[in-house]
Amino acid sequence: MSLLSTLIWLPICGGVLMLLFGDRTVGGSMWRIDRWIALAVSAATFVIGLLLYSRFDTTTSSMQFVERLPWVSAYKIEYFLGVDGFSAPLILLTAFLTPLVVIAAWDTVKDRPAQYFASFLILEGLLIGVFCSVDALLFYVFWEAMLVPMFIIIGVWGGERRVYATIKFFLYTFLGSVLMLVALIYLYFQADSYSILDFHQLPLSLTEQTLIFLAFLIAFAVKVPMWPVHTWLPDAHVEAPTGGSVILAAVLLKMGGYGFVRFSLPVAPDASQLLAGLMITLSLIAVVYIGFVALVQNDMKKLIAYSSVAHMGFVTLGFFIAWGVIDQTDSVVGISMGITGGMVQMVSHGLISAALFLCVGVLYDRLHSRQISDYGGVINTMPVFAAFMVLFALANVGLPGTSGFVGEFLVILASFKASFWYAFIAATTLILGAAYTLWMVKRTIFGPVANEGVAALYDVNFRETLVLAAIAVFVLGLGLWPAPLIDLMSPTVDNLVAHITQSKL
Amino acid sequence: MPEFAPAFAEIFLAVGICVVLITDLFLPQARRDITYILALLCLVGTAWISSGIELDASPTILFSGSFIADPLSQFLKIFAIAIVSVGFVYSRDYLRERGIYRGEYYVLGLFALLGIMVMISAFSLLTMYLGLEMLSLALYAMVAFDRESPIAAEAAMKYFVLGAIASGILLYGMSILYGVTGSLRLDQLATKLMASDPGQWSVLLGLVFILVGVAFKFGAVPFHMWLPDVYQGAPTSVTLFIGTAPKIAAFAMAIRLLVEGLGSEAATWQPILTVLAVLSLAVGNILAIAQTNIKRMLAYSTIAHVGFILLGLVAGNQAGREAALFYTLIYVIMAAGAFGMVILMSRTGFEADRLDDYKGLNARSPWFAGIMLFLMFSLTGVPPFAGFFAKWSILAALVDAGKIWLAAVAVLFSVIGAFYYLRIVRLMYFDQGLDRTAPEAGLDLRILLSLNGLVLLALGLFPDWLLRMCAAVMT
Numbered sequence: 001m002s003l004l005s006t007l008i009w010l011p012i013c014g015g016v017l018m019l020l021f022g023d024r025t026v027g028g029s030m031w032r033i034d035r036w037i038a039l040a041v042s043a044a045t046f047v048i049g050l051l052l053y054s055r056f057d058t059t060t061s062s063m064q065f066v067e068r069l070p071w072v073s074a075y076k077i078e079y080f081l082g083v084d085g086f087s088a089p090l091i092l093l094t095a096f097l098t099p100l101v102v103i104a105a106w107d108t109v110k111d112r113p114a115q116y117f118a119s120f121l122i123l124e125g126l127l128i129g130v131f132c133s134v135d136a137l138l139f140y141v142f143w144e145a146m147l148v149p150m151f152i153i154i155g156v157w158g159g160e161r162r163v164y165a166t167i168k169f170f171l172y173t174f175l176g177s178v179l180m181l182v183a184l185i186y187l188y189f190q191a192d193s194y195s196i197l198d199f200h201q202l203p204l205s206l207t208e209q210t211l212i213f214l215a216f217l218i219a220f221a222v223k224v225p226m227w228p229v230h231t232w233l234p235d236a237h238v239e240a241p242t243g244g245s246v247i248l249a250a251v252l253l254k255m256g257g258y259g260f261v262r263f264s265l266p267v268a269p270d271a272s273q274l275l276a277g278l279m280i281t282l283s284l285i286a287v288v289y290i291g292f293v294a295l296v297q298n299d300m301k302k303l304i305a306y307s308s309v310a311h312m313g314f315v316t317l318g319f320f321i322a323w324g325v326i327d328q329t330d331s332v333v334g335i336s337m338g339i340t341g342g343m344v345q346m347v348s349h350g351l352i353s354a355a356l357f358l359c360v361g362v363l364y365d366r367l368h369s370r371q372i373s374d375y376g377g378v379i380n381t382m383p384v385f386a387a388f389m390v391l392f393a394l395a396n397v398g399l400p401g402t403s404g405f406v407g408e409f410l411v412i413l414a415s416f417k418a419s420f421w422y423a424f425i426a427a428t429t430l431i432l433g434a435a436y437t438l439w440m441v442k443r444t445i446f447g448p449v450a451n452e453g454v455a456a457l458y459d460v461n462f463r464e465t466l467v468l469a470a471i472a473v474f475v476l477g478l479g480l481w482p483a484p485l486i487d488l489m490s491p492t493v494d495n496l497v498a499h500i501t502q503s504k505l
Numbered sequence: 506m507p508e509f510a511p512a513f514a515e516i517f518l519a520v521g522i523c524v525v526l527i528t529d530l531f532l533p534q535a536r537r538d539i540t541y542i543l544a545l546l547c548l549v550g551t552a553w554i555s556s557g558i559e560l561d562a563s564p565t566i567l568f569s570g571s572f573i574a575d576p577l578s579q580f581l582k583i584f585a586i587a588i589v590s591v592g593f594v595y596s597r598d599y600l601r602e603r604g605i606y607r608g609e610y611y612v613l614g615l616f617a618l619l620g621i622m623v624m625i626s627a628f629s630l631l632t633m634y635l636g637l638e639m640l641s642l643a644l645y646a647m648v649a650f651d652r653e654s655p656i657a658a659e660a661a662m663k664y665f666v667l668g669a670i671a672s673g674i675l676l677y678g679m680s681i682l683y684g685v686t687g688s689l690r691l692d693q694l695a696t697k698l699m700a701s702d703p704g705q706w707s708v709l710l711g712l713v714f715i716l717v718g719v720a721f722k723f724g725a726v727p728f729h730m731w732l733p734d735v736y737q738g739a740p741t742s743v744t745l746f747i748g749t750a751p752k753i754a755a756f757a758m759a760i761r762l763l764v765e766g767l768g769s770e771a772a773t774w775q776p777i778l779t780v781l782a783v784l785s786l787a788v789g790n791i792l793a794i795a796q797t798n799i800k801r802m803l804a805y806s807t808i809a810h811v812g813f814i815l816l817g818l819v820a821g822n823q824a825g826r827e828a829a830l831f832y833t834l835i836y837v838i839m840a841a842g843a844f845g846m847v848i849l850m851s852r853t854g855f856e857a858d859r860l861d862d863y864k865g866l867n868a869r870s871p872w873f874a875g876i877m878l879f880l881m882f883s884l885t886g887v888p889p890f891a892g893f894f895a896k897w898s899i900l901a902a903l904v905d906a907g908k909i910w911l912a913a914v915a916v917l918f919s920v921i922g923a924f925y926y927l928r929i930v931r932l933m934y935f936d937q938g939l940d941r942t943a944p945e946a947g948l949d950l951r952i953l954l955s956l957n958g959l960v961l962l963a964l965g966l967f968p969d970w971l972l973r974m975c976a977a978v979m980t
Binding site for chain 2: 019070072073075112115141142144145151152162163167170171178181189
């Protein structure tokens with residue numbers, strides 16, 4: 001079996017096997033077999049992901065590791081897989097985080113652990129499938145199928161209002177994506193193929209492009225999420241179990257951003273140009289307004305959730321700043337800077353938000369509270385943990401030297417080329433982000449020990465340290481030396497820039 | 506080979522019914538299993554004969570133009586027989602536990618199947634009416650099968666009165682068409698209508714009456730009133746029967762009458778059908794949300810799915826008819842599974858028809874909670890389950906026909922529909938139930954029901970061959 005198929009189906013098959021096997025132990029509770037299977041499968045998937053990375057050709061923008069088989073040949077739907085510079089980093093991110101989620105849940109999930117781990121494995125396979133699909137209908141199948149395990153994860157292992165949150169999550173995203181299905185079918189009849197690559201080359205009138213762009217926008221804006229369709233995210237994040245929040249923030253949101261570079265921009269470049277103003281406005285509202293909203297949160301998870309919306313605003317800003325740059329400078333350098341910045345921001349936010357949710361998870365496992373007011377002076381009882389938390393908080397703020405800096409800096413730099421005011425407004429996030437993140441850290445981590453609960457805290461154990469350290473390495477590594485990541489995507493970015501600067505009309 | 510060889514399956518079934526009926530007369534209650542096995546053997550034999558009939562390239566027309574044997578009829582018949590067999594297997598324990606394990610159930614079921622097969626092969630208005638009545642009368646009796654249940658008696662009464670009116674209207678429409686064209690044969694009807702100028706008011710009148718008959722049989726809004734009451738009131742095994750095989754008959758009826766007979770009047774009936782379809786989607790999906798009884802909820806969900814099937818006919822192209830056929834088949838499989846789950850959950854004195862009865866099923870039986878999850882997500886239309894491809898094929902046909910706004914309306918209503926299917930999943934997985942014991946049922950029911958759910962997954966992953974089959978028979 002080929003590399004990409006293995007990446008997709010290994011975790012799915014592992015998950016299905018675990019469901020069939022159920023909760024079993026071998027030789028007492030130490031050897032609960034489900035978690036070992038989950039770890040083995042997800043670790044193997046990560047190793048295959050590394051293999052993919054090592055064989056990835058960074059000099060070409062065309063699809064690599066292509067697998068192409070007829071699937072529903074009656075309608076020319078193909079099992080068509082491939083990766084390029086946009087999908088490879090996100091696949092690696094997914095494969096990297098899933099083992100960490102498994103380790104993080106090692107003995108904290110008591111209720112039906114086999115189903116818990118199986119859901120995450122199946123989810124992992126489906127997410128990788130989304131990023132690998134080059135056939136639009138195959139993409140849609142993975143895109144929708146992923147709702148099923150996520151619905152179960154939030155609903156079964158979530159917090160108090162989990163039922164409300166998970167149904168809201170499902171209906172919001174389902175509503176967003178059904179119109180995309182109609183748009184994909186329309187494109188099929190125009191291109192006589194479901195291949196996304198054929199969609200890219202399709203000449204379309206401005207009306208067609210605009211309608212298609214809007215249909216895609218609903219789907220992707222809900223996923224990103226963009227203001228004003230972000231309201232499902234705080235609910236889903238807060239109620240989801242730690243692992244669910246991690247995957248939701250780190251990978252699911254990226255599907256929306258990925259959709260913009262895979263579909264909206266190349267399929268409807270002229271509509272993107274037409275509506276770039278709208279997209280930039282929505283992005284800036286997300287950055288500024290949601291930044292203020294994050295400031296007043298009392299719940300740590302909710303604060304990180306709003307911070308995610310604000311950070312994802314940078315991603316969409318970076319993607320749609322392109323036409324502003326053309327108007328001002330006539331050069332394409334700024335455009336690729338914006339798109340690269342958006343992509344780097346996605347990966348970096350994936351790491352940082354995952355780490356922050358894991359940090360909250362560590363605290364929640366001990367005190368069973370997410371309220372900021374229940375903590376204070378955690379550094380006195382958990383010094384190692386406090387070091388990690390402060391590091392990730394600073395990365396969230398975008399401190400130079402962390403991965404958070406690279407993406408934001410590139411996007412702001414690109415915005416400068418378009419308009420001083422775009423850059424000015426976007427840069428307020430450096431203040432707002434610092435305000436809400438550091439204020440939270442101040443209230444929870446620093447100061448005198450607030451109450452007996454905090455006094456009784458014990459520091460992170462080996463398992464938790466391992467998880468947090470693994471992410472910390474990449475957050476610092478990409479911050480100090482982002483070149484490998486940027487090299488990975490640069491031919492694809494250049495190709496996209498060349499494609500979208502040519503009108504289809 | 507005699508000239509009427511293509512009708513052997515129907516003849517065999519009619520003889521088989523008599524044999525079952527007479528054998529059953531001499532059996533004591535303890536030996537009722539013999540009737541059951543005979544009925545199944547009868548089905549197997551009918552299916553075997555049906556599949557063995559060799560068809561010419563052009564359709565064979567028998568009995569002075571009242572009976573047609575074409576690939577479509579063969580395909581639909583085999584599918585109907587299969588689904589009736591599944592229904593029989595599902596319902597055996599249910600009937601026995603309620604003390605209504607009688608031979609008449611199988612005789613009536615086989616009679617209904619005969620009616621369905623006659624409808625599928627009908628090539629004249631009269632044959633269609635004959636098949637419809639044979640099916641309907643059997644169903645009326647089946648709904649009232651549990652004599653002790655007042656709610657079933659009420660449902661049967663409603664069904665009978667409304668059904669009789671609908672049959673009368675249909676017959677009236679047929680008589681008008683006969684009066685205008687002077688022919689009962691569908692092909693002659695089509696040529697004569699083609700020759701006359703379109704939009705004749707007398708034809709329009711007959712057409713509207715026929716549409717009412719078809720819509721009633723499907724249960725499309727506003728002719729859906731009987732459906733929730735009958736689904737809820739009838740014993741679950743009968744609901745399962747009504748919810749599955751007769752839908753195939755309704756589809757055949759729509760194709761034969763509207764497409765083959767009145768195809769030239771498509772410009773007239775398509776707008777009417779559009780209204781019926783959109784209303785069905787709206788009413789079915791919205792009212793289903795308010796239900797607390799799962800059988801009633803599934804009844805409203807049926808209405809919504811009928812809206813989708815009708816949209817396939819509204820598309821008016823070849824792809825639309827193929828999609829409607831594909832949707833009907835997938836829907837029937839899903840309905841069989843869903844009612845099969847209700848049967849599995851029920852036991853003596855407990856119907857398991859309230860939504861709350863499904864609370865905490867995941868703790869009681871992870872396997873069947875999983876099967877129900879498959880069914881519900883398939884009904885919602887979420888990939889990788891077969892329901893997604895059913896919806897997708899209808900949407901593709903609509904977009905191909907240039908009716909993009911209809912496709913958009915249809916998908917938006919299916920989002921509303923998602924809510925009530927999700928509620929079942931929520932009850933099974935997120936809520937705790939009082940009952941902790943795993944549902945008990947015979948091995949046959951458990952295996953077949955599991956297969957039923959897995960088939961939906963398999964067809965969702967590999968829909969190609971069924972789509973091709975639908976395209977091949979629908980010419």
